[in-house]
Amino acid sequence: MLPELGHFALVLALLLAGLQAFFGILGPALGRDRWVAAATSAVAGQFVMVATAVGILVYAFVTYDFSVLYVAENSNSALPLMYRIAALWGAHEGSLLLWIFLLAVWTLAVAIASRNLPERFAARVLGVLGVLSFGFLLFTLATSDPFRRLIPAAADGHDLNPLLQDPGLAVHPPILYTGYVGLAVAFAFACAAMLEGRMDPDWARWTRPWTTAAWAFLTCGITLGSWWSYYTLGWGGYWFWDPVENASFMPWLVATALIHSLAVTEKRGLFKSWTLLLAILAFSLSLLGTFLVRSGVLVSVHSFAADPSRGRFILIFLGLVIGGALALYAWRAPLLKSNAGFELLSRESFLLFNNILLVVAAASVLGGTLAPLIADTFGQPSLSVGPPYFRPTFLLAVVPLLLLLSIGIHANWKRGRLEAAARPLLVTWVIAVALGAAVVFGFYAGRHVLAITGIGIGSWIILSSLLDPLDRLRRHLSLSRAVLGMTLAHIGMGVAVIALTGVESYTSERDLALSSGASAEVGGYDFKLMGTQPVEGPNYSAIRATVIVSRDGRPITTLYPENRTFWVQQQTRKVAGIYNRYGTDLFIALGDDLGAGRWSFRAQIRPMITLLWLGPLFMALGGALALSDRRYRQERAATRAAVKSALGAAR
Amino acid sequence: MTPQRRKRLYLVLGIVVGVSIATALALSSFRENVTFYFIPSEVAQGAVHGDQSFRLGGMVKTGSVQRQPGSLLVSFVLTDFKHEVPVTYDRVLPDLFREGQGVIAHGRLDSHGVLIADDVLAKHDEKYMPPKIAGTAPTARGGS
Numbered sequence: 001m002l003p004e005l006g007h008f009a010l011v012l013a014l015l016l017a018g019l020q021a022f023f024g025i026l027g028p029a030l031g032r033d034r035w036v037a038a039a040t041s042a043v044a045g046q047f048v049m050v051a052t053a054v055g056i057l058v059y060a061f062v063t064y065d066f067s068v069l070y071v072a073e074n075s076n077s078a079l080p081l082m083y084r085i086a087a088l089w090g091a092h093e094g095s096l097l098l099w100i101f102l103l104a105v106w107t108l109a110v111a112i113a114s115r116n117l118p119e120r121f122a123a124r125v126l127g128v129l130g131v132l133s134f135g136f137l138l139f140t141l142a143t144s145d146p147f148r149r150l151i152p153a154a155a156d157g158h159d160l161n162p163l164l165q166d167p168g169l170a171v172h173p174p175i176l177y178t179g180y181v182g183l184a185v186a187f188a189f190a191c192a193a194m195l196e197g198r199m200d201p202d203w204a205r206w207t208r209p210w211t212t213a214a215w216a217f218l219t220c221g222i223t224l225g226s227w228w229s230y231y232t233l234g235w236g237g238y239w240f241w242d243p244v245e246n247a248s249f250m251p252w253l254v255a256t257a258l259i260h261s262l263a264v265t266e267k268r269g270l271f272k273s274w275t276l277l278l279a280i281l282a283f284s285l286s287l288l289g290t291f292l293v294r295s296g297v298l299v300s301v302h303s304f305a306a307d308p309s310r311g312r313f314i315l316i317f318l319g320l321v322i323g324g325a326l327a328l329y330a331w332r333a334p335l336l337k338s339n340a341g342f343e344l345l346s347r348e349s350f351l352l353f354n355n356i357l358l359v360v361a362a363a364s365v366l367g368g369t370l371a372p373l374i375a376d377t378f379g380q381p382s383l384s385v386g387p388p389y390f391r392p393t394f395l396l397a398v399v400p401l402l403l404l405l406s407i408g409i410h411a412n413w414k415r416g417r418l419e420a421a422a423r424p425l426l427v428t429w430v431i432a433v434a435l436g437a438a439v440v441f442g443f444y445a446g447r448h449v450l451a452i453t454g455i456g457i458g459s460w461i462i463l464s465s466l467l468d469p470l471d472r473l474r475r476h477l478s479l480s481r482a483v484l485g486m487t488l489a490h491i492g493m494g495v496a497v498i499a500l501t502g503v504e505s506y507t508s509e510r511d512l513a514l515s516s517g518a519s520a521e522v523g524g525y526d527f528k529l530m531g532t533q534p535v536e537g538p539n540y541s542a543i544r545a546t547v548i549v550s551r552d553g554r555p556i557t558t559l560y561p562e563n564r565t566f567w568v569q570q571q572t573r574k575v576a577g578i579y580n581r582y583g584t585d586l587f588i589a590l591g592d593d594l595g596a597g598r599w600s601f602r603a604q605i606r607p608m609i610t611l612l613w614l615g616p617l618f619m620a621l622g623g624a625l626a627l628s629d630r631r632y633r634q635e636r637a638a639t640r641a642a643v644k645s646a647l648g649a650a651r
Numbered sequence: 652m653t654p655q656r657r658k659r660l661y662l663v664l665g666i667v668v669g670v671s672i673a674t675a676l677a678l679s680s681f682r683e684n685v686t687f688y689f690i691p692s693e694v695a696q697g698a699v700h701g702d703q704s705f706r707l708g709g710m711v712k713t714g715s716v717q718r719q720p721g722s723l724l725v726s727f728v729l730t731d732f733k734h735e736v737p738v739t740y741d742r743v744l745p746d747l748f749r750e751g752q753g754v755i756a757h758g759r760l761d762s763h764g765v766l767i768a769d770d771v772l773a774k775h776d777e778k779y780m781p782p783k784i785a786g787t788a789p790t791a792r793g794g795s
Contacts (some may be wrong), residue, residue, distance in 0.1 A: 344658055356666060362676050371685065388684035393677045396652050401680035511742045513723050572746045596721030649768045 003068050006056035007147040014051035014141060015440050017040045017133035020107075024127020028120035036123040043111045043126055046133060054088070054097060059144055061087055067153035070094060070146045076159035076568050078360070078539035086170035087160045087216040093175060093308075094148035098289070100136050102174070102181040107133065108212070110185055117206060120137060124192035125185075132184050135317045143310045159568035162540070168228035169393045176221025176248060180286045182214025183251055186258065187283035190276045192326060193334075194332040204266035204275070209632050211262060211279075215255045216623030222248050223616040224450060231576050233593040235490065236587050238507070238612065246369045247289030248364045254282040257358035260351050268413060270340055270348060280329060284322045285362070291318050293370070343416030350408030354401060361397035365390065391488040402457050406464040424467050432460035444607070454501025461494030471495070485626030492618025495611050503606030512601040513594055523605030525586055526550045530558075532590075540564040545590045545599060547577060556581065561590040561601070583610040686757065694760075696736040704759045707736060707766055713750045729756065729766075740768040747773035 020042035027035030057070070061084045066072040074090045089095040114122040118222075134620060140146070163169070189207040195198045225248070229330045230238040258278040264271045291314040311453070340347035368385045377381045406428075410421035436456030440448065465487050472479055508523030519528035530546040542564040550554050559577025576589040584607040592599030688706045689698050697706060709729030716727040726739045728749075738756050748754060748771065758768035 103741060341659075344662060349662065352662075356670070359672060360673050364673075366683070367677065371681070372688075382688035384686045384688045385681075385684075386686060388686075389681055390686075393681070396673055396676055511723055515721070574746055589743075594718060594721050596725065598721040600723055603744045 002056050003065070003147040006053045006060075007141075007145065009049045009053040009056070010137060010141055010147075011143075013046050013053065013104075014134065014137040016046040016049060017137055020046060020130030021127050021134055022130075024123045024125075024130050024314055027127075028123050029195070033119070037118055037524070039123045039126045039130070040111050042130065043107050046130075047104045047108045050097075050101050053147075054101045057097065058085060058088055058092065062622070064157070065153075066155070066157050067150055068146075069148045069150040072150050072157045074160050076157040076539065076640050079157070079160055079165075080538055082167075082170060083160055083165050084498075086164065089177075090164050091158045091369070093140070093144045095177070096136065096144050097146050097394040098174060099177055099181060100133065100140065100363060102177050103129070103136065103184060105177075106182055106185050110188075114206075114547055121192055121196060121236070122535065124195050128188035128191040129184060132321070134190075135321065139310075139313050139317065140640040143313055145561050150540065152462070154374065159539070159566065161563070162566040162569060162571045162573045163232065165539075165566070165573075166228065166232060168224060168231070172221060172224040172228055175224060179218025179221050180217075180248070180251065180289070181213050181282045182210065182217055182523065183255060183286050183364075184502070185210040185214065185324070186255075186279045190279035191328060193277060193336075194328045196430075197332055197335045199265075199336045201266055201269055201270050204262050205631065207279070208262050208266060209627050211255065211258055212623045212627050215252070215259055216620040216627075217256060218248070218252050219616050219623070220622040222252060222612060223380055223620075227613055230609075231578060232574060236507075236576070236589070236602065236606065237456045238503075241365075241368070241385075241387050243369050244289070244293050246365050247285075247292050249283050250369075251286040251289065251366050252287055252545060253362040253365070254265070254278060255356050255532075257355045257362075258282050258360075260354050264348055264351050268340060268348060269340070270342070271352070271355075272336040273329075275287060276329060276333060276336070278359075280322070280325045281359075284325070285366075287314075287321060291315060308399060324383060329372070340414075342414050345411060345416035345418050347408065347411040347413050350404055350411050350417070353404050354408065354547075355635075357397050357401040357404075361394055361401070364393040364397060368393070399453075399457070402461060405493070406460045409434075409465060409486075411491065416635070428463035428467065429460055432456045432463055435459045439502075444502075448505045451501055454505070455498050458494040458496075458498035461497065462491050465490040465494065480629055482626045482631065485622040485624070487622070488625060489619045489622030492615045494615075496615025498609035499608045499615055503612055506607045507604060509602065509604045511591075512603055512647040513598045514601055515596070515598045520603070522603040524551060525605055527588060527601070527603050529599065529601075537563070537564060540566045543590065543593075545577075545601075547588050547601075549579065549586050549588075559586070559588050561588050563590050580610060583608055585609045585647045596623050675793045688755075688765045690731045691729055691734040692731050694736050699760055702759060704757065706755050707738070708753070708755045709736065710753050711748070711750050716750055729754070732788075736764070736766055737770050738766040738771075739773055742769075742771075744771060745773040 020039055023035040023042060024039035028040060030162065034455045057068075059065075060068045060071050060083070061075050062069075064075065064077055064084075066075075068089070068362055070093050071087075074087045074094070075084055079087065087094070089098045089212045104405060107126065110129065110458075111122075111126060114125065117125075186207055189203070189210065193203050213526065222245075226238045227244070230236060243518065258275065261271045261275045261278055265275045291311070340409070347390040368389050371385050372383045385641055406424060407418070407421075410425060413420060433452070433456045436452040436454075436459060439455050440451045444451070459527075469483065469487050499601070510520065510522045512520045512522075514520060514529040516529055516531045519526050521527075526549065528550070529546055532545045535542045535544045542562045544560050544562045547559045549559060557579040559579055561577035563569070564573050574589050576587055584605060587604040587606060589602045594600050686704065686706055686709060687698075691707070691709050693699075694707065707729055709731050712728040712730045712735060716725065718725045723743070724739065724741045726737060728737050730734050730736075740756070740758075745754075752773060755772045756766055756768040757764050757770040757772075761767055763783075767775065
């Protein structure tokens with residue numbers, strides 16, 4: 001009975017989303033204030049319905065209701081509770097429901113936070129979000145109903161994909177999706193501004209925190225995914241330029257550009273139409289990502305079962321949303337002219353270059369991701385585009401971006417004077433290059449020109465970012481959280497660049513065939529196999545190897561890499577043994593039984609890998625810090641005051 | 652032209668030049684760095700030229716996986732149910748590598764027509780079949 005209620009709740013949510021779109025968009029257009037007010041109620045109703053549906057599906061998972069097809073396919077009586085809940089987003093139908101739920105959460109948050117926005121504008125934002133909700137709910141109900149019954153019920157479930165039975169993966173999709181879906185808010189703000197035909201500096205101030213929040217979630221989500229693939233899937237690889245990774249990375253690049261162009265729009269009233277275009281683009285890319293993943297048109301480790309009707313639906317929806325937004329843009333953007341000027345070395349120019357380079361980077365990733373698809377469509381031989389294409393192309397756009405970053409943060413708005421910053425910039429540059437050279441020649445004994453460049457660029461970003469805040473502290477001036485957040489995010493960028501350089505340049509990797517008692521040397525460390533034994537988990541059996549790692553004869557740690565075979569699907573998943581020593585990972589994964597008492601292993605020494613996770617974390621924290629800036633809090637305080645006085649008046 | 656306009660002109664010109672250079676470099680890097688993807692039938696028809704490295708997609712033929720005891724070196728046969736290509740590989744095989752599974756191997760053909768693989772990828776989905784083979788294979792499992 002409950003699953004049918006869940007289905008019914010989704011139907012109601014669809015209707016409410018339709019009303020939300022209808023009232024939200026037509027109300028302000030026709031000037032009907034009661035319609036405008038109704039949009040907010042529709043949001044609340046839709047949220048309740050979607051949350052009910054999610055609750056019912058979670059309940060079905062928790063109570064082993066194998067009469068629901070989706071539960072039977074993705075759960076099992078031996079599956080631990082945590083993964084029974086995470087199984088909700090373990091496959092297509094549920095992850096779509098998660099997408100819809102998160103959109104409802106964001107929409108509700110917008111509805112609550114926008115009480116102090118002009119009513120009609122807020123209604124338009126909610127209306128656009130309603131259109132998106134409607135589309136996705138329709139998609140779910142038409143092609144991917146998570147509540148479909150299985151009659152007769154299965155005796156037991158087919159189990160969750162073993163790869164997903166991992167704490168890292170249990171949290172990665174919701175966080176990534178929160179970021180993806182959050183970009184819908186920026187998109188809705190952009191569409192609302194175009195519908196109004198007006199875009200004041202306030203608009204940028206309202207849009208910024210939402211964009212920053214979505215971006216911070218996206219940053220965390222991508223990093224978590226990378227970390228997960230590092231320790232389970234990829235034999236120590238953290239980024240494969242896989243289509244689905246690219247699908248999450250492209251919106252990130254464009255969202256990063258959007259954050260920066262929003263700053264210009266807020267401070268100087270410039271780049272208005274460009275900002276709108278970026279907001280449309282960022283969300284379009286996140287929709288495109290969904291299309292690529294869900295339709296199965298691109299082969300990827302992430303794609304769920306392909307179903308052409310789903311692909312077609314998303315493609316049409318994608319066309320309507322992007323086409324509609326771009327048509328609106330073509331019609332309305334000319335209204336939003338700004339005619340303030342700026343000089344070549346002003347902050348505006350640097351941010352313009354930042355934007356161009358980020359968009360070029362995103363375009364090069366997009367080109368590489370879609371090339372196989374395009375070649376296929378035109379009957380060319382099948383291509384596969386991998387790291388040899390992506391790495392140089394991407395670096396080409398990103399290296400100038402990073403160099404300009406160090407300089408650009410010292411540029412002034414409007415005026416093109418950099419003389420005051422020239423000396424400290426030069427000093428930090430010299431220190432950074434010296435640091436790079438010291439690390440490369442002193443610590444890691446030479447090898448790469450690229451390594452010096454990378455570590456130099458990263459250090460320069462960090463040092464240069466610190467100049468202004470330290471100077472202000474020395475002069476006992478206050479620092480706003482927005483500036484602190486920006487500084488922290490830029491430092492995170494620098495840390496990530498250093499880490500990437502270090503990991504790429506100084507990783508040692510070897511495949512080994514070891515028998516008990518034998519040892520092999522990798523990157524200055526000795527890996528000695530002590531033996532292998534079978535172990536039992538809650539729903540898997542595993543082979544566990546015991547490996548002692550030592551350096552110069554002194555033991556450092558004992559690692560226990562495992563090969564888990566999950567009972568139901570008989571699939572194997574590795575859990576690598578990893579020990580972190582001063583930021584360097586000693587990594588070993590167990591392969592197969594080679595016969596003759598030997599086992600295959602892959603051992604790696606990955607220096608600086610910890611920094612690779614810390615860098616993005618700093619960026620996300622920087623975003624969070626900027627979000628908590630007084631400017632946005634004052635607004636909330638104003639809301640509270642308004643509510644209070646309204647209540648007082650009512651009494 | 653006012654100085655300001657001239658400045659803006661330079662800026663725009665700079666951007667156009669920069670973007671074109673980037674595009675040109677990206678395209679050339681693309682031409683040099685894309686890899687072709689073939690299935691065994693295409694290899695049999697001579698689609699591979701000389702020493703070119705490429706990706707080969709196919710199902711691991713049942714009973715074809717052979718290993719020298721105690722060594723990493725493994726050999727197997729990839730098939731599309733019409734033609735076959737033997738493969739050798741001396742690194743650790745991926746988790747989902749099994750007989751009857753779809754995999755993709757990257758490498759070069761030696762003079763005997765054996766693919767010397769430097770990378771083998773297995774799909775993390777047991778329903779997976781490499782592209783172009785899906786239509787021809789006997790269906791082991793109905794659609795979901």
